[in-house]
Each structure stands twice: as structure tokens, then as C-alpha cells.
Amino acid sequence: MKFQKMTRIAAALTFAGFVGNALAGEIENQSTSSGKPMSKSLVSVTQQLLNASTNDKNHWLHPNGNYAQTRHAPATQINAGNVGKLKPAFVFQTAVMESMETAPLVVNGVMFLTTSYNHVYAIDAVTGEEFWHYKHKMGPVSTYCCGPNNKGVAAYGDLLFMGTLDAKLVALDAKTGKMVWETEIADPEKGYSETMAPTVIDGKVLIGTNGGEYGIRGFVKAFDAKTGNLLWTFNTIPEKGHEGVWAEKDATGRNMLRNIAKEKELLAKNGSDFYQTLGGGVWMTPAVDTDTRTVYFVVGNPSPDLYGDIRPGDNLYTDSIVAVDLDTGAYKSHFQYIAHDVWDLDAVSPPIITTAKGKDGKDTKVVIHGGKTGHVYVHDAKTLELIRFSEAMIPQENMWVLPTPEGARMLPGANGGVEWNPLAVNSKLRLAYAANLHQPMTYHVEETPYPGGDKLWLGGAFKVVPGEKQWGRLAAVNIDTGKIAWKADTDQPLMGGVLSTAGGVVFTGEGNGMFNAYDAKNGKKLWTFNCGAGVNAPPVSYTVGGKQYIAVAAGGNTQLDFKRGNSVFVFALP
Amino acid sequence: MLKFALSAALCIVAASNAFAGAEEGKAKATACVACHGPDGNSPSADFPSLAGQTSRYIYLQLKDFKEGRRKNEIMSALTTNLSKQDMRDLGDWFAAQKQKSTGFKADGAKVARGQKVAADALCTMCHLGGFSGQNEVPRVGGQHQAYIYRQLMAFKNKERTNDAGNMQSVMRSITEEDVEALSHYIANVN
Numbered sequence: 001m002k003f004q005k006m007t008r009i010a011a012a013l014t015f016a017g018f019v020g021n022a023l024a025g026e027i028e029n030q031s032t033s034s035g036k037p038m039s040k041s042l043v044s045v046t047q048q049l050l051n052a053s054t055n056d057k058n059h060w061l062h063p064n065g066n067y068a069q070t071r072h073a074p075a076t077q078i079n080a081g082n083v084g085k086l087k088p089a090f091v092f093q094t095a096v097m098e099s100m101e102t103a104p105l106v107v108n109g110v111m112f113l114t115t116s117y118n119h120v121y122a123i124d125a126v127t128g129e130e131f132w133h134y135k136h137k138m139g140p141v142s143t144y145c146c147g148p149n150n151k152g153v154a155a156y157g158d159l160l161f162m163g164t165l166d167a168k169l170v171a172l173d174a175k176t177g178k179m180v181w182e183t184e185i186a187d188p189e190k191g192y193s194e195t196m197a198p199t200v201i202d203g204k205v206l207i208g209t210n211g212g213e214y215g216i217r218g219f220v221k222a223f224d225a226k227t228g229n230l231l232w233t234f235n236t237i238p239e240k241g242h243e244g245v246w247a248e249k250d251a252t253g254r255n256m257l258r259n260i261a262k263e264k265e266l267l268a269k270n271g272s273d274f275y276q277t278l279g280g281g282v283w284m285t286p287a288v289d290t291d292t293r294t295v296y297f298v299v300g301n302p303s304p305d306l307y308g309d310i311r312p313g314d315n316l317y318t319d320s321i322v323a324v325d326l327d328t329g330a331y332k333s334h335f336q337y338i339a340h341d342v343w344d345l346d347a348v349s350p351p352i353i354t355t356a357k358g359k360d361g362k363d364t365k366v367v368i369h370g371g372k373t374g375h376v377y378v379h380d381a382k383t384l385e386l387i388r389f390s391e392a393m394i395p396q397e398n399m400w401v402l403p404t405p406e407g408a409r410m411l412p413g414a415n416g417g418v419e420w421n422p423l424a425v426n427s428k429l430r431l432a433y434a435a436n437l438h439q440p441m442t443y444h445v446e447e448t449p450y451p452g453g454d455k456l457w458l459g460g461a462f463k464v465v466p467g468e469k470q471w472g473r474l475a476a477v478n479i480d481t482g483k484i485a486w487k488a489d490t491d492q493p494l495m496g497g498v499l500s501t502a503g504g505v506v507f508t509g510e511g512n513g514m515f516n517a518y519d520a521k522n523g524k525k526l527w528t529f530n531c532g533a534g535v536n537a538p539p540v541s542y543t544v545g546g547k548q549y550i551a552v553a554a555g556g557n558t559q560l561d562f563k564r565g566n567s568v569f570v571f572a573l574p
Numbered sequence: 575m576l577k578f579a580l581s582a583a584l585c586i587v588a589a590s591n592a593f594a595g596a597e598e599g600k601a602k603a604t605a606c607v608a609c610h611g612p613d614g615n616s617p618s619a620d621f622p623s624l625a626g627q628t629s630r631y632i633y634l635q636l637k638d639f640k641e642g643r644r645k646n647e648i649m650s651a652l653t654t655n656l657s658k659q660d661m662r663d664l665g666d667w668f669a670a671q672k673q674k675s676t677g678f679k680a681d682g683a684k685v686a687r688g689q690k691v692a693a694d695a696l697c698t699m700c701h702l703g704g705f706s707g708q709n710e711v712p713r714v715g716g717q718h719q720a721y722i723y724r725q726l727m728a729f730k731n732k733e734r735t736n737d738a739g740n741m742q743s744v745m746r747s748i749t750e751e752d753v754e755a756l757s758h759y760i761a762n763v764n
Contacts, residue, residue, distance in 0.1 A: 140594070140629075140662065141630065141709075142630075142709055143630075143709055143710065144708075144709065145699075145700065146699065147702070147708075148708065304739075307739075405743075405746060406746065406747055407747055444743045444744075444746065444747070445743070446739040446740075446742055446743035446746075447739070448738055448739030451738035454634060454710055455634070455710055455737070455738040455740075456710070456711065456738060456740055457738045457739075457740075458738075458739070458740050458743070459739060460739065460740075460743045461695075461696075461740060461743040461744045462696060463694055463695050463696060463744070463747075464693070464694050464696060465694075466690070466694045558698075558699075558702060558703070559699055561698045561699075561703050564703065
């Protein structure tokens with residue numbers, strides 16, 4: 001306890017009030033070098049390499065493994081039979097003691113990882129030796145909820161790309177860590193910020209935005225990888241038609257208890273200019289179908305989160321999965337899970353392209369999404385029509401009771417279900433693995449006008465129910481049937497993401513520092529290791545010199561206040 | 575202890591880089607220090623300590639006083655003629671000052687109760703661990719207990735409404751006794 005308190009004090013002193021503090025000898029917006037020259041093994045990340053990621057055992061080139069985002073590593077050296085012998089190969093300590101959500105990339109034995117406050121490190125993926133360290137120079141204004149996180153970089157050619165807390169996109173030279181260009185994605189004074197890892201394809205850097213808690217107008221934008229010039233923007237809130245079809249039921253057929261007559265009256269009376277502050281952030285990396293040149297992403301909550309009268313209508317395309325054209329950003333299709341959401345039970349976890357049985361029982365290309373509602377949704381990739389939804393992975397209760405000023409109890413709580421946590425899919429077993437939270441909450445509404453973009457705007461509050469136990473659940477869902485194949489419960493709510501491997505192992509971490517391996521077929525826990533701080537980041541797999549490694553960040557989590565750390569742990573068989 | 579000292583030293587290095595307007599802010603803060611203390615650590619619970627507060631929060635509060643969204647006779651008068659740059663510089667200067675202990679002796683039972691209330695209300699989701707604050711969300715850990723109590727009650731009674739509704743909503747269902755406990759807990763965080 002004493003050590004923990006000491007760490008807290010040090011962390012608070014180091015960070016409180018200092019926006020991304022500087023360390024001695026460190027220069028912002030430039031790299032610092034440890035003196036070790038960049039490894040000669042570093043290669044240029046070609047489009048061909050990026051396209052071939054699904055079967056690539058060596059590199060880890062996308063935050064979620066490949067453009068389809070299956071987070072399924074093809075390597076089998078570490079498998080269900082031997083994972084019990086897994087040992088740490090090295091631990092890399094960053095200089096930043098704060099929440100870590102990074103999915104490290106590995107390019108031919110060189111690892112690129114990020115920390116809170118937009119630091120990037122390049123290290124040797126076998127020894128942990130540092131090549132360079134880049135620290136973003138934060139502008140005077142940054143506005144973000146839920147922690148100063150970063151989920152990782154994207155790689156393309158000889159460049160790396162990172163979105164920043166002050167809503168910029170920066171391109172770095174992968175070899176040296178030097179900034180090549182920087183561009184503003186949106187105005188941070190209006191509540192825009194970036195924590196997601198972008199994706200890059202055919203010279204386009206695709207990135208969404210945070211800000212659904214500040215009254216932004218969400219988007220996905222494409223930037224030219226060479227110059228940083230804007231190529232296209234898809235606004236997640238259309239200027240016209242965001243009122244939608246006045247849906248009474250959610251995706252699963254439950255009545256959402258909307259007062260549609262009142263909403264229509266409010267729309268007629270007050271107009272629809274609120275589209276400019278209607279939210280609809282895109283928190284996580286889009287999936288890309290390279291065959292059809294389609295980009296899939298999920299859109300977050302409407303603003304404000306809990307107070308709906310100010311934004312009558314379905315609030316399209318909030319709480320939806322959306323498909324757009326890769327080359328132009330033009331709308332293709334969408335499916336909305338919850339119309340006129342007043343619970344913040346939105347869509348965050350990144351979509352995955354895979355194969356499952358269609359409504360006709362035949363193998364069909366599908367896109368799946370794990371919802372905060374606790375369901376895994378399976379869509380036809382062509383139309384986004386909902387084929388099926390899974391059994392609830394966590395307890396549901398009182399859905400959809402409306403929030404009240406004094407608070408109305410409903411399960412799941414506002415963090416989910418599945419939060420931003422990326423799922424993994426083992427297409428051979430037809431199983432999707434989802435890390436869930438169980439946090440009983442009450443939902444409180446407060447009538448509040450738009451405060452101008454510089455203040456958190458929830459239109460109320462969420463509170464946990466005193467005395468009720470919170471816990472986590474790793475659930476394996478059969479995507480052909482929607483049935484839960486197995487579940488493994490944990491003492492604390494799960495936040496971080498899942499990795500599946502062809503060796504029949506599933507990895508995920510816990511807030512108490514445990515990093516666990518499970519049998520992909522039955523959920524039996526096969527191995528565990530305590531990393532000393534919350535393991536709340538998505539694990540990755542790579543192979544160097546014929547040896548498979550599993551890497552995961554242990555930096556704790558702001559949102560659930562799990563113990564902070566500053567390290568990436570890397571494991572291998574002895 | 576070494577780690578502690580090292581971190582503190584690094585903060586000083588950081589301060590010179592992170593707050594561009596801190597030097598300018600020092601000159602502009604002469605009217606502030608009578609109440610808020612010469613280094614931003616207020617000697618009286620009548621006034622909040624601003625040392626170590628986030629620059630963004632101070633800027634937004636000054637703006638709210640100036641534009642009438644937050645009401646206080648003294649602050650409204652003092653902010654009338656401040657420019658945007660003045661308010662930013664003041665924010666930078668106070669943020670760069672080191673927060674000191676108020677010397678408050680917390681009641682153990684109230685701290686324990688307050689900790690539970692804080693966990694249920696999910697305070698640290700916005701205020702961060704240690705109530706250290708971030709951007710527009712204030713640092714409140716180690717603030718004067720009586721000041722924390724007054725502000726929480728002002729939100730509860732809707733006398734302070736420049737919070738975009740968040741704190742008013744959170745406080746609505748927290749009893750006065752729990753507000754007292756919460757203020758002891760937060761004042762005791764350092």
C-alpha cells in the first residue's frame with residue numbers, strides 16, 4: 001500500500017497540471033535518441049505487406065492485426081499445450097506513468113509503442129533496447145474525457161502516424177522519430193481530440209474523432225499520407241435527415257420507451273440545427289474490406305449523453321455501424337443499434353470483417369461488432385442488415401428505463417458490456433472473444449444547454465450502485481448461432497481487448513495486473529502472470545528469428561482507476 | 575524517497591516548458607494574491623488555493639466570472655477588464671505554482687465514508703486518480719475542506735451552475751452528510 005501511495009504521489013506530482021510533462025533533456029516534437037542506431041532490420045511497410053497481414057506471423061502491422069481487424073495471430077509456436085511455460089523476455093519501461101491503451105506495432109523486429117500524452121517509442125522487439133523516443137508538443141488547449149490515452153500508431157512506407165490529444169495528426173520518420181508533417185484534424189477548443197490509432201491504406205490515413213461528451217459533430221477523415229492534406233470527410237451526423245425513421249425498438253426488438261410525439265413537436269418547434277453539436281464520435285480504428293474498397297466503423301453516442309429533449313429524432317448515425325467508400329468517403333449503408341440513445345450505451349469496439357452463416361445458412365461475409373449492450377451483432381457485409389445478435393454476455397435489467405433526475409437503475413452500466421475493447425475472432429472455431437464489464441449503475445438526467453464545446457456535456461450523470469459487486473467476463477460467442485460457447489469471469493470489470501492465436505490460445509488482461517491465457521476452445525485458464533499494474537491494453541503477437549512473442553502494455557486505466565504503470569511486457573517460451 | 579525527489583525536480587523542469595504564459599501571468603496576478611496567497615496557496619478556506627490547478631480550468635472560470643456564468647461579486651469585478659490572453663497567462667502562472675498542504679486535519683471516519691461516496695459517484699472518471707484534474711476538470715485533491723464543501727453544496731442547491739449540468743446532476747442525490755464526508759476525503763488527498 002505504501003509503495004502504491006508513493007507511486008500515486010509521484011505520478012500526481014509528475015503529471016497534474018503539466019500537459020504531457022517534459023523530462024530532462026527531452027525536446028518536444030523531436031526525437032531523443034539513446035545512442036543506439038536504428039536496427040538495420042527495419043523495413044518499409046509496403047501496401048503488399050499490410051494486405052498480407054492476416055497470414056503474417058512475423059510482423060504486427062495493424063493495431064488490430066489486419067484490415068479485417070480479427071486480432072487473430074497466425075503463429076502457433078505458443079499454443080494451448082505449452083503456454084503454461086510462458087516467461088517474460090523483457091519489460092520496457094516508458095517515462096510516462098499513466099493509463100496505457102497502446103497496441104504496439106512490430107515491423108521486422110522493431111516495436112513502435114505509444115503512451116498517454118502522445119509519446120512514441122521505437123525499441124528492439126527482442127531485447128527492449130530503445131532506438132528513439134518522440135514526445136508530441138501539446139498545444140495550449142486539449143479537451144478530452146476518460147484519460148490522456150493513446151491507442152497506437154499506424155505504419156505506412158517509412159512513416160508512422162499518430163492522432164494527438166490536441167486533435168492533430170502527426171507523421172514521424174519511423175527510422176529516426178523525427179516529425180515529417182503535422183496537420184490539425186479539428187479544433188480542440190470545440191471538444192475534438194484523438195486517442196485512436198489510425199489506419200492507412202493506399203496512401204490514405206483514415207481517422208475518426210473523440211468528443212461525443214463535448215457536443216462535437218463527429219466524422220471520419222482521410223488524409224494524404226505523404227502531405228497531410230485532407231482528401232475527404234464523412235460526417236457521422238448528416239445535416240438533413242438525422243431524425244431517421246423514428247424507431248421505437250432497438251436492434252434486439254426491445255421498446256426504448258421514446259415519447260415520439262413529444263420529440264416530433266420539439267423538432268418542429270426548435271428546428272434541427274443541433275446537428276452541429278449532436279456528437280457521434282468515432283473512437284476506434286475502422287476496418288477496411290480491400291476487395292470492395294469499403295470502410296466500416298462504428299459511431300458513438302449523441303451529445304449530450306443522457307438528456308434527449310434537446311436532440312429529438314433517431315440522431316443518425318450515432319450508435320450505428322456505418323460503411324463508406326474508401327476512395328471518396330461516400331455513404332454506402334448503415335445500421336443503427338439504439339435510436340435516440342439516452343444511456344451512452346453506444347457503439348465503440350472496432351468492427352471486424354469475417355465469415356459466418358447468413359440468414360440462409362450459407363457462409364457469408366459479415367461484419368461483427370461487440371456492443372456496450374452486451375450483445376455481439378452480426379451483419380451482412382454488403383448491406384449491414386442485421387443477421388443475428390448474440391445472447392446477452394452480461395446481466396441486463398430494466399432495459400430501457402428512461403433516466404430520471406434522481407437516477408434510474410438499469411443494467412448494463414454506461415461502460416458496457418463491451419467498452420472500446422477490441423474483440424478477437426477465431427474463424428476456424430467460429431468464435432468471437434469479447435471482454436465485458438458488469439458495473440450496475442443508475443442513470444441521471446439533467447436538462448442542460450450546449451455549453452460551448454469547452455466543458456464536458458453529459459446532460460446528467462452515471463453512478464455505480466453502492467454495495468453491488470462489479471466484475472468482468474471474457475465471453476466466447478459462436479457467430480453462426482449467437483450462442484455463448486464459454487465464459488470466464490474475473491474479479492474486476494474487463495477493459496483492454498483480446499488476442500486470439502492459431503495456437504488455440506486467447507489472451508486478455510485484468511485491472512489487478514493479471515495477464516491471462518485461456519484455451520480458445522473451452523475457456524480454461526492455462527497461464528497467468530502478474531504485471532504489477534493494470535493490464536488494460538490489447539495484446540499483440542509477432543515472431544523474430546523464429547521465436548514467437550506476445551506483448552502487452554501494463555499501464556492501468558483512468559476510466560476505471562486501475563493502478564497505473566508505465567511498461568510493456570513481452571513474453572516468449574524459454 | 576529518491577523517486578519522489580526526482581519526480582519533483584523534473585516537475586520544475588517541466589514547468590518552465592509547459593506554461594508559456596507563466597512569466598507574464600506573474601505580473602498580472604498581483605491583484606489575485608491578496609486572497610489566493612502569494613504563491614497561489616490561499617491561507618484561508620474562504621478562498622480556494624489555485625497553485626497547481628489546471629491552467630485550462632482557471633481560464634474557463636475567469637471567463638465564466640467575466641461573462642456572468644459564475645457569480646461572485648469580487649471575481650466579477652476583477653475579471654471585467656481581463657483579455658483572453660490575460661486569463662490564459664494567469665492560468666499558466668497558477669498552474670506552474672506548487673500546491674502546498676492546507677494543514678487540514680481530516681476526520682478518519684468521514685474520510686472512509688467519503689471515499690465510498692466518491693467511488694459510487696465515479697468522481698475519478700473525470701477528476702482522475704488523486705483528484706489531480708485534467709484540462710477543464712479541476713484539480714480538487716488537497717483543496718481547503720470548507721471550500722470544497724461550499725462548492726459541492728452550491729452545485730447541489732443549484733447556486734453554482736457553470737458546470738454544464740454535470741456536477742449538479744451528480745450532487746442532486748448525495749446527502750448533506752455525505753457531502754461533508756466527501757469534502758473531508760478530497761481535502762485529505764495529496
